[in-house]
Amino acid sequence: MLSEPAFWHRERGILSRENVSLILRAALERGADFADLYAEDSVVTALTLQDRKIRDIQYSVVRGVGIRAISGRMVGYAHTGDISERSLVEAARTAGCIATGEPRSVTVELADARYQALSPVLEYPDRAASSRKVDVLRRADESARAFDPKVREVSVFYRDSVQRVLIATSDGRMGEDERVRTSLYVSAVAMDHGERQSGSARSGGMRGFELFEIEPAEAIGRRAAAQAVKMLSAGEAPVGQLPVILTNGWGAVLLHEAIGHGIEADFNRRGTSKFTEKLGKPVGSSIVTISDTAVIPNHWGSLNVDDEGGEGHETRLVENGVLVSYMYDRYNSSLMGLSAGGNSRRENYRCTPMPRMTNTVMANGPHTFEEIVASVKKGFYAADFTGGQVDITNGQFVFSVSEGYLVEDGKITSPVKGATLIGDGADVLGKITMVADDFKLSFGGCGKNGQYVPVGLGQPHLLVSSMTVGGTRG
Amino acid sequence: MTARPAQLLDSAPEAPADLAAVGQSAVRIAMEAGADEAEAYLTRENYLTLVTRQNHPEKVERAVVAGLGLKVYKGRRKAYVTGSAFGESALREMARRALDYAVETTPEDANRLPSEATGQSELVLFDESLAARSMEQKFALLRRMEDAAYAADPRIKNTQEASYWDGTFEKAHCNSNGLLSRERKTQCGLSLSVIAMSGDERQVGGEYQAVRHFDRIDPEAAGREAARAAARKLGARPVKSQHAPIVFDNRVGLRFLGYLIAAVNGERVALNETFLAGKLGERIAPEHVHVADEADRPGGYANALVDGEGVRTANRRLISGGVLTTYLHNLYSAKKLGAALTGSVQRGSYEREGAIGAHNLYLAAGGLSRQQVIGSVGSGLLVTDLMGMGLTIANGNYSIGASGLWIEKGELAHPVERVTIASNIRDMLLGIEEIGNDLRFWAGSGCPTFKIRQMAIGGE
Known part of the structure; x- marks a missing residue:
């Protein structure tokens, strides 16, 4: 499926099957149980528009190889951007030093691994002319400014990346994958009578430049502008316990923070999560069913194959309120006596993989959005967020609302300023009392231990019967 | 027009001993290719990370990361291109690409090098003793830190992660106005996050230290502080609005x-x-x-x-x-x-x-x-x-x-x-x-x- 030979091209390159086998053998020679190699060749193009000007354009090449050796609980990792046989073998030996046996000779036979190709790319973004990217930024900027004269500043950020990886494991598999992502982020500042508000909107996918045929840049610009203008009339947010309606799509930051991170295998192998030893036990109300699925074609967090060579798949995490699975990488699952994977990801070749989410989603429920709103006498509607955070040990999580509204007598009424919502994961999932039938996908970036990976999420509108809303108006 | 990187094997040469010399070549090549002004920024980082949990080693990571970023200015436009290939042909390819991209940006009066010439300088924040520190000494710091945490409070029952890291950072920053700024730094540090438990309740607390000199690391203080941060949260509850x-x-x-x-x-x-x-x-x-x-x-x-x-x-x-x-x-x-x-x-x-x-x-x-x-x-x-x-x-x-x-x-x-x-x-x-x-x-x-x-x- 590779459109052009990457630097490791099988037959001629430095990372031929013979060489990779040699490198893995070097990693195993002191007695490690397992070794893998992750080679990356990525190109990234990023453009910034600010103040009506194309301010920055950056082109980056990220190219290197990471080699890992595992011996029991011990992981050795070395990486290098110097792609020569000498340097790679040296890195492999460095990684392999976690075992201290006498040098031995081992064999590593590598068979081809072929992975699904879930996310076809119609137009490779690294081949689209820069002038067309500039045009996308300009159209987003102009449409945001044209939306309302109160829009004073617009910033637009475009980014595309083409990542090609080769993954080989000492248990005999060697395969390649390609991840293409394109995204646009628009932020707008609106002013009126001394009040200043910001709004933002984004679009992105595991797609090429055809992303802008699905949603034109103009529409993304207008969404950002509309939010900034709408929030100009926002009053102070309420403070205290209220029923909270979470938006569909990006509202699923709830799933990501309230439970997602807490059921990643590393924390549970160590016994440091609030969800440790909760498999088979209730962690939410019986109307809650949550999955992590890598196999949504073209979606932001999807994976053909994870970064340890595990095929992307769907994992049911919570079934009717009961925790049924953690999310696994190979290292932690084997230490937990299992053989699972598919959620192992890393930011780039310089990082060791960790269990991470792909696309985390909640299934539709029986209600309509209108029914949910009509059921709330006095509450809060969280329509957009800047993000969230969790303490996986005590289960506390927050999300930061960037667009919120009061709900009064069954109607969404006036906009209120941004506020943080805080709760305990299992407690809030247990207070989900209504789920709508309007599932929607969204996406964002997820940081963990300093590594940033693209993730997707999705859910229908839902009602949490009570949550702490962190405004100022008592 | 945006050809694939052509010189694939050009990435093979090892990071050069003299970053400044490469930086100055990159600037010269960019000027020869038609830039009005150019700047090269090169870094090389060499680092080690050790992770333990309950005095059991879990990870040893070592790496060298080196590369350069080339910024070109032409007609008050600019572009930035990065890579980790240092050969002459790779530098030419970067300069060509940067000049191609710069055309797309908007001319802007501020797109020029600083007019004030800063000339040559070197900043050294370097612990020469770091290179001689053994792995045993570094693992010993982790052991002392974790031991101090567990000794500080009996409710500390588990460790999320204890890590030690150190590294060297070298920089050479040059431009076509005669700038040559070099830095050589060492950095080392510790971080710890431990779990305090009481019944079913778990609370995490952490601490980190980041210093330039190995001798300045105080593992006992980090351990005690992490323990205190975790233990004092036990029994926490919300208050009224x-x-x-x-x-x-x-x-x-x-x-x-x-x-x-x-x-x-x-x-x-x-x-x-x-x-x-x-x-x-x-x-x-x-x-x-x-x-x-x-x-x-x-x-x-x-x-x-x-x-x-x-x-x-x-x-x-x-x-x-x-x-x-x-x-x-x-x-x-x-x-x-x-x-x-x-x-x-x-x-x-x-x-x-x-x-x-x-x-x-x-x-x-x-x-x-x-x-x-x-x-x-x-x-x-x-x-x-x-x-x-x-x-x-x-x-x-x-x-x-x-x-x-x-x-x-x-x-x-x-x-x-x-x-x-x-x-x-x-x-x-x-x-x-x-x-x-x-x-x-x-x-x-x-x-x-x-x-x-x-x-x-x-x-x-």
Whole structure:
């Protein structure tokens, strides 16, 4: 499926099957149980528009190889951007030093691994002319400014990346994958009578430049502008316990923070999560069913194959309120006596993989959005967020609302300023009392231990019967 | 037109011994290719990370990362290209690509090298002894740190992660105006996060240290502090929603300083995106509030001679006697606002052009002990941890998740969690009352414990 030979091209390159086998053998020679190699060749193009000007354009090449050796609980990792046989073998030996046996000779036979190709790319973004990217930024900027004269500043950020990886494991598999992502982020500042508000909107996918045929840049610009203008009339947010309606799509930051991170295998192998030893036990109300699925074609967090060579798949995490699975990488699952994977990801070749989410989603429920709103006498509607955070040990999580509204007598009424919502994961999932039938996908970036990976999420509108809303108006 | 990188095997040569020589070649090649001006920024980092849990090693990681970023200016346009190939043909390819891309940007008067020539300089923050430290010595630090945590409190039952890291950082930054700025630094540190348990309750607490000299690491202090941070949270509960005084513990005070840095960012000011736009010279805090940004501080972790754009750095106050005295600029924002350069572009790896930030940043200490700051509160919250983003930079609106300790009649009463604190950051600045004398630095930022008159607490 590779459109052009990457630097490791099988037959001629430095990372031929013979060489990779040699490198893995070097990693195993002191007695490690397992070794893998992750080679990356990525190109990234990023453009910034600010103040009506194309301010920055950056082109980056990220190219290197990471080699890992595992011996029991011990992981050795070395990486290098110097792609020569000498340097790679040296890195492999460095990684392999976690075992201290006498040098031995081992064999590593590598068979081809072929992975699904879930996310076809119609137009490779690294081949689209820069002038067309500039045009996308300009159209987003102009449409945001044209939306309302109160829009004073617009910033637009475009980014595309083409990542090609080769993954080989000492248990005999060697395969390649390609991840293409394109995204646009628009932020707008609106002013009126001394009040200043910001709004933002984004679009992105595991797609090429055809992303802008699905949603034109103009529409993304207008969404950002509309939010900034709408929030100009926002009053102070309420403070205290209220029923909270979470938006569909990006509202699923709830799933990501309230439970997602807490059921990643590393924390549970160590016994440091609030969800440790909760498999088979209730962690939410019986109307809650949550999955992590890598196999949504073209979606932001999807994976053909994870970064340890595990095929992307769907994992049911919570079934009717009961925790049924953690999310696994190979290292932690084997230490937990299992053989699972598919959620192992890393930011780039310089990082060791960790269990991470792909696309985390909640299934539709029986209600309509209108029914949910009509059921709330006095509450809060969280329509957009800047993000969230969790303490996986005590289960506390927050999300930061960037667009919120009061709900009064069954109607969404006036906009209120941004506020943080805080709760305990299992407690809030247990207070989900209504789920709508309007599932929607969204996406964002997820940081963990300093590594940033693209993730997707999705859910229908839902009602949490009570949550702490962190405004100022008592 | 955007051909694939052609010289695939050109990436093979090892990172060169002399970064500056490569940088100067890159600048020359870019000029020969037709740039009006050019800048090369090269870094090489060599690092080691060790991770243990309960004195059992879990990870050893080693690596060298080297590369260069080439910036070209042509017709007041610019582009930035990065890579990790150092051969002559790779440099030519980067220059060609950068010039191709630059055409797409908008001409801008600020797109030029700094006019003030900074010439040659070298900053050395280097611990020559680091290279001779053995793995045993480094693992021993981790053992001492974890042992100190477990000894400090019997309720410490588990470890999330204990890690040691060290490395060397070398930089060569040159441009076609004769700049040659070099840096050689070592860095090393520890971090620990441990779990305190009581019945079913688990609470995490952590601590980190980042220093330039191995001898400055204090593993016992890190262990004790992590244990204290975890254990004091046991039994935490929300409080009722109310308005009350808030004390920021010195470590979370760093977050508060971070908001200030975001708000005085010259680019945001130029775009009218921050609530501090138009406030230069105005009183934004009480008279006893001083915030300093020092590039030359004795023993400063973040000392710098020249910033990421080749501009000379200086010591300055951001807030002096409660008055906002300067914004922080890069070449673009200084030009746009007609302001003097401040040398504020922070740039680490070659992979980024750098961003506006502070060097050694701190809120000046006050005269009271931490105990006295806490003692000045009748009924309020000592915040020790914050969660979430918090600040809307455009208007200063602030709301964030918090945990800490409840203060009643000037004494610590019980741990608090799952609450929010909210206000507007303008009111928070103006509401700074008592400032402690416990100014402490973590790497390049320092803060004492301080009190804010009143914020809204969201709880039960």
